[in-house]
Amino acid sequence: MVNVAVINYGKLNDYAAMLPEHVSGLYVFSHNPLDSTAGFAHYEHVPDCEFVPYAELRLRELARDRLFDYVVTDNEYDLERVARLRAHLGVPGQTPDSALSFRDKVVMKEVAGKRVRTPRFAGLGTFADLLDFVDDVGYPVVVKPRKQGGSRDITVLRDAGELTAFSRRHWRDDLMAEEFVDGEVHHVDAVLADGFRFVSCSRYLRSCLVVFSGQNNGSLQLHPDDPVAVELTAFLDECLAAFDTPAVSAYHLEVFRTARGELLLCEIASRVGGARIPALTRASYGLDLLPTWLRLSTGLPVADAPRGVPDRLRGAVAIVPPGRAVRAPGRPPFAWVTEYEVNTALAAGAVAQNSTSHLCWAMVEGRDTAEVEARLWETEAWLTGNLEADTP
Template sequence: MSSGQEAGIIAIAHRVPVSVTPLHEWLPEVADRVVLVTSTESADGYRAVFDHVIAVDDYPDNDAVVDHLDELCRTRRVERIVCGTEDDTLRVARVRDRWNVPGMGADQALLFRDKLRMKDAVSDVVRTPGYMVPRTMESAVEFAARFGWPLVVKPRLGYGSRGVAVVRDASSLRDELAGRPADDVLVEEFVPGTVYHVDGFAHQGRVIWSVASRYLNTCLSWQDGESLGSAQLDSEDPLAQRLASFAQDVSEALSPTDTTPFHLEVFHRSGTDDLYFCETAARTGGGRILDVLEHATGMNCVREWYRAQCGLSQRAALPRWSSQRFGFLLVPPRKGTLLSLLEEQPDHVLDLSLNASPPQRFGGAAASTDTVMSLVTQGENNRRLQDNLHACADWASRAMEWETE
């Protein structure tokens, strides 16, 4: 910035409450220049720490978020536009493009949001399940004849496992496709086996560091009312090292980014030693992944990402590794009334979050990250960690009394 030139503003689109993401503490160097566009529910908390806060109703689906960002760019000198949730990634990238603001643009963002573009980009370097955009029902049935049942039907731009269905026959496939927009649907081969996730930071196509974890159950377990868990692998595990190499191959195949966290999901096919790409995202993982990463690395990955987006110094490349392994458990709500909830918890639980006040009625889960209870635990190695997670799952089933519908 030349001498005498007024500093520009930092526009932040961010709906998470200040109690979870204290942006004023993370970004003290630029706090007086922040203009925050946030949800109506989070606005009051941020007004106590920022001078310029714009509240938007129904934030994830409201075009007013983009309108406010465009107006800021039209009337002010905007140095950076910062965001951190999946519902903002693409729309904020398009605003950056329109106003030539530094940061991830729409072409980059689409590679991490549009599962068709994503799989097209990586399919030459890593195995991917068979996939297609079903232009006609006949083409989808032909795809099923080639890859077999079941098939997976999902939105191209979805997240949080919303809208993902496993179909087992032509009639179910027809019903699924009939209810979806033709330009936002993908059909995939079903890959049986274990699902892993790899989380870390990348910069310009190079993985700076990563941590591999195994899902206990699957990301679709919530559809059956089952808990979703995850356990970090031991660093010396050969599979962890293969997953780290897989993540590097994926990072190189996608558009180079500035310093950015990533969340990658990988299938390990049953009966083989083959790894298959599921999907990836240029953000931190959902659920309690952020918490287990902080325990493992000593850093809050969202804080470092936001500082990087603002052009500030950050320590995303400097984890302080713990000798322990960490995992989490997400317990979805059932369809019914939670009558009671025991307060005691297992000794090895590091953090327990309750999202219910009995008696309380729930309509079930709508996404993989919907929970009535979640927790973080640890173990000196992966085996002990998995034992602790299974013990936590048993305890959670006993701790809640439900009247189901």
């Protein structure tokens, strides 16, 4: 029997469905409670599992009486501890050094900068380091945590007044500064393994940072033969050539593209893209990113990677919580809206906590990227124009 240790985050992940061949050897520790756990060798819901080390302790204890063949996670914030477990147990997969290089954004840019362009950046030990960086680079400057995700806790300093305001906030020891890059932001989503290669390129409607100023978020797929998609795919390969990469991995790469067409690394993570990306990929390519990654990571067969081009492209737009009590409207009245979902768990009056925060979201389809984009703007206008006050 194959034993697989899993540190899980996703609320809806069904490991019995994704890994049925391994179900009796699954040892699952989950941040969120899972509904489908029948037949697992071991399951525990661990409140705050993402933040507490209990799962790491218990898996090392369990390993005294059994051999684990694989250790996996669906969660970016668990990549390093899963890598530590692999190293301790002698299990193949991503190493601790590799995991760190995809998690710590300073290390990430130091590594990637050997092969691709990056914005100017610096780790910040003290506030004086930030002042020196501003003197060297000028405004605007981006300040962000080295290991955070979802655009959380990011600050853009555009002038001396904003720097002064930032100086009144509590200082934290995990920050970096980066040159602000003006331009489009693209994302590349991939699953790569020996004998398997899937890459999909997309463009964000707006920067992920705009959700904190009340603007909506979304992205749209590029045709694989689009010249920009071809450039982005080559950028992914060149970037990964700088890293210590495992035999199997998923990647979510974000790339700045300036008005002059220059590509610069924003960030790269060794995990599946979040938010609406898996749904878009499933709709256009018939490929489910997370199960594909997990099956390949645990030695299981998968269908061949899609080789043809999609006959339709997709995009999605998410309406950001507006900070007041509103109800999401019903499904937009457009035949090309193929999926629509309301976030029923959102608290009344909520504001955006990260780049994936949403009141509702819609997926659209079209013949090409231009048609998808036009339909996304139309869908966004309809949704925002039909929000209703949520009165008792």
